[in-house]
Amino acid sequence: MTEREESTGMIPALGCVVGFAGVALAFFMSGTERFWMNWIIWFLFLLTIGLGCLFIVALEHVVGAKWSVPLRRIPERLSGLILLMIPATLLALFSLPELYPWTRPEILENPMVAGKAVWLNVPFFSIRVVACVVLWSLSYWIFVRRSIRQDKSGDPRYTLRVRRFAPLFMFLFGITLTVVAFDWISSLDPLWYSDIFGVYLFAGTFLAGLAVTTLTILYLKRSGRLPDVKPDHLYNLGGFLFAFIVFWSYIGFAQYLLMWYANIPEEVVWYKERLSGEWGAIILAMALLHFVVPFFILMARDAKRDPRFLSAAAILVLFSHMLDLYWMMYPALGTGGFFGWQELSFAVLFVSAALLWIRRSMNLGADMPVGDPMLREGLEFRL
């Protein structure tokens, strides 16, 4: 480890200490509701990045893609964020009586909430959370740990086995991510419902995973660790980013349009709150930063293989994914939008912890899956 690398590790470590102090202070000074809200937003942010990366890995195995084989180790390493977020997820269960209205007995007098009590109750919720965590960890172990073992053995049986498992993972991923969307985000307002909500979160999740993967690959390539990654590989990453920016906007707008048309009170009330005041400004910012600006940044063919354009779009997408979570969840507090030192401490703590974790995981296995039989074909990939 060089001196420069050590010094880059110092800043996140310092950030962790400062952020933890701020977060602890926020817990005692600014009310536990605000603390837990920030906690859930931030753990979901990192969790969705990890899940998005695991999805990218599984996607390669499902479709049998060859171009992405040289890049696969990066999302594999990044999906370790899921493991970092396991304690955060379990800790977040303490937020249930603070934030989630369906845990209070008096709201069950409302027949519409009472009808959902079969699903929305603390024991079943906890079972679902634990089940999701177990399934994800298992998938991580199957995809990533075995892939790293293949580096040394070069055993092609791993590739064949994981190709059979990947389609099953797609089902599990779709169901568990929808459960995350409904349970952690949508049930903050138990009267509100949207069938497409799971797909909406998936669009954000995949984009976030893709953005972090792209940024990491660009960073490693610049520091000389991935010299064999060609502009054509970057072009495909850019194409993915470009396509799913449009997908996210399509799903987000479709959800809004259907509710706007039908104009049913229990549906529109969610949007009514989130389209006025500071939340209206945030969704306008999201329309620009999550769609319009990165769309035009990545539109030209050459922009998709240019590291500057790619990283600009990826950073915008990542930032607006955070905005998206904040916009979806924070209004449930009913206090209006805030960004004070409390929120800043959470940002510092979680970003620093994630950076430390990612930095550590970058030593996991070789930089490319050297044991994969399709690596050569992937390296020779040309558009």
Place this chain on the structure above:
Amino acid sequence: MSSREVFSVLGIFDSPHVLMKAIPTVRAGVAAKLEAYTPYPVHGLDEALGLRKSPIAGMVLVMGVLGAVAALGLEFWTSGVDYPQVTAGKPCFSWEAFIPIMFEVTVLFAAFTAGLGMLLLLNRLPFFRHPMLMSKSMPLITRDKFVLAVESDECTLDVDDIFGLLQESGAAAVEIVEAPAVQGPSSPKFFIGVLIAIAFSCVVAGCATYWAMKLFPKTVPMAHMLDQPRLNSQQENNFFKDGSGMRMPVDGTVSRSSLPYNLQEQEEAEALVNPLPRTSEVLKQGQRLFNDYCSVCHGIRGDGLLEDGSRTLTPAYEANPANLLSKSIVDLSDGSMYHVLVKGKNLMPSYAPDLTGDERWMALHYVRVLQRAFNATDEDVASAEK
């Protein structure tokens, strides 16, 4: 040999590597356009041939933006300006509802530009009987040979020179492709003529259909809305026990426009007061209603007589309409007269189904005018003459 009309000179290569190696040499040797024909895509061929970047991306962008603007403009103009109509309680200019159409038209414009622009503008189709298809190398290209063609639009190729150059750079064989001489059914002009003829016949057929519809209005093009299964009024239907398709309103149903009238006796209604002001509009309306409904029996003056002094109703009716100008009627309160209008009296039927509440009060105002006019005092005449 150099005097013949030459479309292109082909060099046939055995492998893509030899072809790729030959391209820079040939490019340096001749100024003419180069084209390569291969059985499968060869990476890096475009760059080696020095092909210009396709302008299709810019065309698609421009047309896509144009499509978005056109759709939004059309929707804004039709729904917001020219024919504003409230639908589902939404504002006339609802951008939310416009987005899907805007999106579709953008995609439509962009896709058509990409497809048709590529085929017609950039690849200059229709191009039947491409000279290459006549060449002997074509069957080889579809199997395992790679061909580099030196093409010229002006047919000014120095064939011998190029032969030497191609063979030097590793071509296994060479071939000359002659320029097409024929201009017939395969020429672009003919094809465009066919397109215009089809478009013209579409217009003629459309006009003919339109005028046929006008001349024979009995022809109903689509009658789905008329033919739908439904229950017409007064129709028999076995769904309900009484066999009637229509339902009576539920007991106690009250009409939206008026309050129910619950008084039974004329005396109870005496205290009712005419709520309408005595304005000229009200009196004119009242006159019209009186002449339409009341004058048939009570006479145009209210005295039950016609112009010639005979009774409005012959004795055969066995009815004797009241003289509304008589003292006994003048002395009645507005409320009592209103009650008679609602409930009827003696042989006079109820006018409740014919006249609404306000219309009854208007007619009563006019009756008061008639009573005053025909029982005028000297002072009234004097004040009117002033």
